[in-house]
Amino acid sequence: MGFNVQDIRADFPILHQEAYPGRPLIFLDSAASTQKPSKVIEAMANIMERDYANVHRGVHILSQRATDIFESCRAKVASFMSAEEREIVFTKNTTEAINLVANAWGRSKLKTGDQILITELEHHANIVPWQLICSETGADLVVTRIHDDGTIDLDDFRSKISSGKVKMFACAHVSNVLGTVLPLEILIPEAKAAGALTLVDGSQGITHRKVDVGTIGSDFYVWTAHKLYGPTGIGILYGSYHVLDSMSPWQGGGDMIASVSFEGSTFKPAPYKFEAGTPAIIEAAGLSAAIDWVESVGIENIEKHEAELVVAAHDALAKIEGVKIYGTAPNKASVVSFLCDKAHAHDVGTLLDRAGIAIRVGHHCAEPLMQRYGLASTARASFAAYNTLEEVESLAKAVTAAQEFFS
Amino acid sequence: MFDDFQDLYQEVILDHGKSPRNKRSVENSTHQAYGNNPMCGDKLALYLRVNGQGLVEDVGFQGEGCAISEASASLLTEVLVGKTKAQAMELFDAFHKLAKGEDVHKLSDELLDDFGRLEVLGGVRAFPMRVKCATLAWHTLDSALNLKDEATTE
Numbered sequence: 077m078g079f080n081v082q083d084i085r086a087d088f089p090i091l092h093q094e095a096y097p098g099r100p101l102i103f104l105d106s107a108a109s110t111q112k113p114s115k116v117i118e119a120m121a122n123i124m125e126r127d128y129a130n131v132h133r134g135v136h137i138l139s140q141r142a143t144d145i146f147e148s149c150r151a152k153v154a155s156f157m158s159a160e161e162r163e164i165v166f167t168k169n170t171t172e173a174i175n176l177v178a179n180a181w182g183r184s185k186l187k188t189g190d191q192i193l194i195t196e197l198e199h200h201a202n203i204v205p206w207q208l209i210c211s212e213t214g215a216d217l218v219v220t221r222i223h224d225d226g227t228i229d230l231d232d233f234r235s236k237i238s239s240g241k242v243k244m245f246a247c248a249h250v251s252n253v254l255g256t257v258l259p260l261e262i263l264i265p266e267a268k269a270a271g272a273l274t275l276v277d278g279s280q281g282i283t284h285r286k287v288d289v290g291t292i293g294s295d296f297y298v299w300t301a302h303k304l305y306g307p308t309g310i311g312i313l314y315g316s317y318h319v320l321d322s323m324s325p326w327q328g329g330g331d332m333i334a335s336v337s338f339e340g341s342t343f344k345p346a347p348y349k350f351e352a353g354t355p356a357i358i359e360a361a362g363l364s365a366a367i368d369w370v371e372s373v374g375i376e377n378i379e380k381h382e383a384e385l386v387v388a389a390h391d392a393l394a395k396i397e398g399v400k401i402y403g404t405a406p407n408k409a410s411v412v413s414f415l416c417d418k419a420h421a422h423d424v425g426t427l428l429d430r431a432g433i434a435i436r437v438g439h440h441c442a443e444p445l446m447q448r449y450g451l452a453s454t455a456r457a458s459f460a461a462y463n464t465l466e467e468v469e470s471l472a473k474a475v476t477a478a479q480e481f482f483s
Numbered sequence: 484m485f486d487d488f489q490d491l492y493q494e495v496i497l498d499h500g501k502s503p504r505n506k507r508s509v510e511n512s513t514h515q516a517y518g519n520n521p522m523c524g525d526k527l528a529l530y531l532r533v534n535g536q537g538l539v540e541d542v543g544f545q546g547e548g549c550a551i552s553e554a555s556a557s558l559l560t561e562v563l564v565g566k567t568k569a570q571a572m573e574l575f576d577a578f579h580k581l582a583k584g585e586d587v588h589k590l591s592d593e594l595l596d597d598f599g600r601l602e603v604l605g606g607v608r609a610f611p612m613r614v615k616c617a618t619l620a621w622h623t624l625d626s627a628l629n630l631k632d633e634a635t636t637e
Contacts, residue, residue: 096485420549422523423492423500426613430485439524452524452547482497482550 079377085462087113099432102467107252107280107411107458108436109302116306119365120358131357132331142357149360153312156367157297158288163320165313165347166355170279171201173298173313176350177275178205180326188214191241193272195220195228197251199442202277206246226254226403233263242272249281253440253456254403255386255411264293273319279303284382284409286375295319301359306366310359320346327352378461382410385459385468392472398479402454413454416475419482421455427481431474490606492550500550505560507543518623520615525552529623539563539571549616555604556620562597568628570594575621582617584608
């Protein structure tokens with residue numbers, strides 16, 4: 077199937093509006109969250125209008141239908157990632173998935189002197205949960221350095237992974253600030269060979285690259301639906317089954333138990349032992365529709381289209397005097413961070429907003445990475461399937477105007 | 484350029500944003516505090532010297548911020564000299580209301596001119612996401628004078 081961006085745009089009702097009178101919306105903040113196609117919106121309305129009840133606990137027709145819809149989402153996610161259904165745990169989002177692993181695995185397995193290895197480009201969700209579990213268990217958080225262009229310093233990685241103390245290596249698939257696509261084909265096998273478990277934070281990866289957990293080989297791969305054209309409130313923890321099976325529950329409650337008495341409780345097997353309480357049922361319907369939509373377009377087509385946008389954005393911004401781009405790794409994904417020498421990122425963000433252009437400004441929930449570059453904030457434009465080359469041109473024009481206005 | 488954008492970035496703000504006044508530490512400072520805006524990562528240090536009569540003798544600030552926060556800090560340092568702590572807090576309260584678009588109560592006569600200078604930042608009320616940029620220096624002032632820990636706009 078051919079890729080026609082106007083056809084893609086027609087699927088997204090929200091894009092067809094003016095941000096301000098006479099200023100059509102140009103949405104360049106998809107790395108924070110993507111917009112939703114009509115199919116997702118309809119799927120969520122449909123389940124509420126026809127099929128909704130709580131799951132896993134009723135003999136009545138609606139509970140059966142809702143359970144079918146919910147569990148078929150698990151099957152769809154498993155197929156989308158080339159995993160098994162029992163390896164897919166529903167969470168609230170990426171952050172909760174990482175917290176789940178840090179707690180359910182780390183609390184019982186980590187001890188003083190053990191190490192968790194992450195990289196310098198992680199966002200807070202892949203830093204803070206590890207810090208918390210380290211302070212609880214006496215383990216140490218160790219950080220692999222990056223080069224100035226945003227690529228991983230492999231020498232530093234190799235020296236740190238070979239300490240013999242690393243129990244978990246956790247890294248992003250794609251940097252949300254620099255756009256770097258991490259060399260998982262190097263990092264994951266070497267980390268596993270060194271005896272560490274491995275976790276890939278796919279928040280930015282799942283929406284730009286084909287994810288096959290067999291090929292990537294990590295023990296965990298986590299992501300969130302709202303960055304894959306799906307709803308907020310539902311995320312995915314993939315865990316290889318033998319690892320999930322070895323982990324204790326984290327949160328307790330209904331739905332995750334086999335039996336409960338006041339003397340003690342027994343738990344269901346994975347993935348259910350990690351899903352306490354009523355899950356995100358309506359959101360699961362939306363996530364299924366989002367995966368259908370992505371598969372109908374083709375993730376490879378999206379990747380190719382976004383690569384054109386990133387190259388065009390780099391070229392256009394680099395031509396503007398006084399604009400510096402942060403993150404110049406080869407084959408980077410759909411994120412362009414930049415700074416203007418005449419204008420603070422926040423002032424640029426406000427000017428662009430008034431031109432109808434939505435970008436993110438700030439530290440992008442990656443303060444240590446900002447500190448590494450000696451920055452408090454950057455402006456970040458990020459692209460999705462529905463963005464166009466004309467929008468990239470508008471971005472460059474508005475950034476030029478910002479440089480002029482504040483000079 | 485767009486009208487409300489021009490309202491926000493008036494000439495005075497652009498001027499103070501580009502060439503902030505009193506961007507320096509203060510010798511023998513009696514009060515100081517650090518402010519930080521977690522949303523954007525902007526950080527600011529404010530220094531004051533208050534004399535034996537309880538009057539502000541000198542004010543300075545350091546840090547990096549957007550045009551709005553730099554201009555706001557710069558203007559603060561200019562209007563605060565010669566004020567008592569009570570007057571400073573009266574200005575803080577009025578400025579806070581101005582930035583949030585709330586009604587400002589009648590100020591003491593001797594503060595009217597100073598507040599008039601601050602009103603140039605009133606355009607920020609049309610930009611809710613930027614109100615904290617304008618108020619960061621003032622929250623930091625509140626911390627410094629009232630001996631609180633680090634100020635935060637959250």
